[in-house]
Amino acid sequence: MNFFAELQDHSEVKLSILENYTIPWMRKIILNPFNKSKRCLLIDGFAGTGIYDDNRKGSSMIMVEAAMDFYSQAVKNGWDEPDILIYLNELNTDNHKSLISNIESLGFESMDDKWFSSNDFESITIMIENKAFEEFFDEILNIGEGKTLIPSFCFVDPFGFSQTPFRLFEKYLKNENSELLINFIYEHTNRFITHPNEKVRARISTHMGLVGLNDLSDKVSGLDPLERKKVIIETYTNNILNETDAVHVKHFDIKKNRRTKMILFYATKNINGLKLMKETMWKHDETGLFTYDDKQQMVQLDFETILSTDKQMHINLLSEAIYNNFSKRKNISCEHIEVFTIIETIYPLTNFVKPALKILEEQGKITNFKGRKKIKTYPAKTRMDFN
Numbered sequence: 001m002n003f004f005a006e007l008q009d010h011s012e013v014k015l016s017i018l019e020n021y022t023i024p025w026m027r028k029i030i031l032n033p034f035n036k037s038k039r040c041l042l043i044d045g046f047a048g049t050g051i052y053d054d055n056r057k058g059s060s061m062i063m064v065e066a067a068m069d070f071y072s073q074a075v076k077n078g079w080d081e082p083d084i085l086i087y088l089n090e091l092n093t094d095n096h097k098s099l100i101s102n103i104e105s106l107g108f109e110s111m112d113d114k115w116f117s118s119n120d121f122e123s124i125t126i127m128i129e130n131k132a133f134e135e136f137f138d139e140i141l142n143i144g145e146g147k148t149l150i151p152s153f154c155f156v157d158p159f160g161f162s163q164t165p166f167r168l169f170e171k172y173l174k175n176e177n178s179e180l181l182i183n184f185i186y187e188h189t190n191r192f193i194t195h196p197n198e199k200v201r202a203r204i205s206t207h208m209g210l211v212g213l214n215d216l217s218d219k220v221s222g223l224d225p226l227e228r229k230k231v232i233i234e235t236y237t238n239n240i241l242n243e244t245d246a247v248h249v250k251h252f253d254i255k256k257n258r259r260t261k262m263i264l265f266y267a268t269k270n271i272n273g274l275k276l277m278k279e280t281m282w283k284h285d286e287t288g289l290f291t292y293d294d295k296q297q298m299v300q301l302d303f304e305t306i307l308s309t310d311k312q313m314h315i316n317l318l319s320e321a322i323y324n325n326f327s328k329r330k331n332i333s334c335e336h337i338e339v340f341t342i343i344e345t346i347y348p349l350t351n352f353v354k355p356a357l358k359i360l361e362e363q364g365k366i367t368n369f370k371g372r373k374k375i376k377t378y379p380a381k382t383r384m385d386f387n
């Protein structure tokens with residue numbers, strides 16, 4: 001079947017996470033007073049056609065339209081025009097052609113079929129390549145060798161496990177402000193991890209970065225599917241943390257017909273990036289499992305129901321986790337508690353940390369507040385003692 005005939009529901013959630021992350025990410029980067037260059041780079045290594053035959057948008061179109069929306073916001077608010085570079089790449093010649101015509105339909109024009117610009121969005125520049133990902137990404141990483149890339153976000157959405165040499169991610173994540181969202185094709189990779197052919201397994205190691213694959217296949221053989229998935233996720237997360245400069249990794253499980261099809265892995269060095277991605281992923285599954293299950297679609301999309309039934313339970317659990325971590329410690333700031341919540345718990349900050357602290361205050365477990373004007377408020381600099 002032609003992949004681009006119709007966007008499947010489980011792929012839609014992947015793209016919705018991308019869409020919900022991109023604009024706030026650009027805003028954080030461009031409006032950050034410490035980012036003097038006011039530029040950012042979006043990369044889509046497996047860009048597809050831009051638009052599916054059923055008229056729904058693919059990743060590349062989502063990125064370009066997000067940049068256009070952000071540009072319009074900036075103009076409306078009187079901010080400097082945001083300087084946004086977008087590098088798109090698609091290997092298949094027909095898909096590449098469709099991609100070009102879809103980008104042109106947005107008003108972007110090119111003299112050479114590679115660099116595109118628009119008079120209406122002057123500070124947005126799009127490059128469209130027709131290469132294998134390896135070559136495309138290698139070239140980007142070799143531009144200005146030795147210098148860091150401008151702040152960038154790279155989306156990697158292959159069909160399988162053999163087109164994404166992990167050494168490139170290692171190199172990419174050395175850049176100061178670089179973030180990666182990889183679509184790990186779980187179903188396919190899982191099947192081949194224990195493949196008898198050494199060459200196939202070596203390919204998985206080199207391309208998915210699953211180092212120590214022999215150990216992994218020993219570990220997973222005989223496990224039930226859930227346990228097996230847990231071990232694979234843990235191994236992949238640790239591989240990213242150990243082999244690259246990323247210090248935070250977050251994943252999101254995407255199921256079709258009750259089976260995990262793909263897992264999005266997000267890697268960053270930046271705690272603000274992690275905070276934003278957690279909030280984005282949480283919005284797509286408020287059960288705390290960071291999972292999208294197409295069979296539960298109706299329930300999962302009905303966030304209000306989930307909020308009313310489960311939210312209080314989650315807030316209670318977070319208050320317990322905070323208390324267990326800080327118990328008996330003095331002079332702890334709200335900022336410190338927020339960092340703990342982002343890194344060590346499944347919860348986002350918004351609508352969670354403050355209600356959790358309120359519970360602890362009402363229970364008398366936190367006292368002796370300094371640096372706040374009103375009780376039961378928790379500005380970042382407020383300090384408190386845990387009893």
Ligand SMILES: C[S@@+](CC[C@H](N)C(=O)[O-])C[C@H]1O[C@@H](n2cnc3c(N)ncnc32)[C@H](O)[C@@H]1O
Binds near residue numbers: 045058158159
């Ligand atoms: C899963 S699809 C991408 C879907 C796209 N991200 C979207 O949201 O619509 C994978 C795409 O990668 C292309 N592709 C396959 N091998 C590639 C390679 N080695 N380098 C770059 N693109 C490749 C395929 O033609 C296909 O369009």
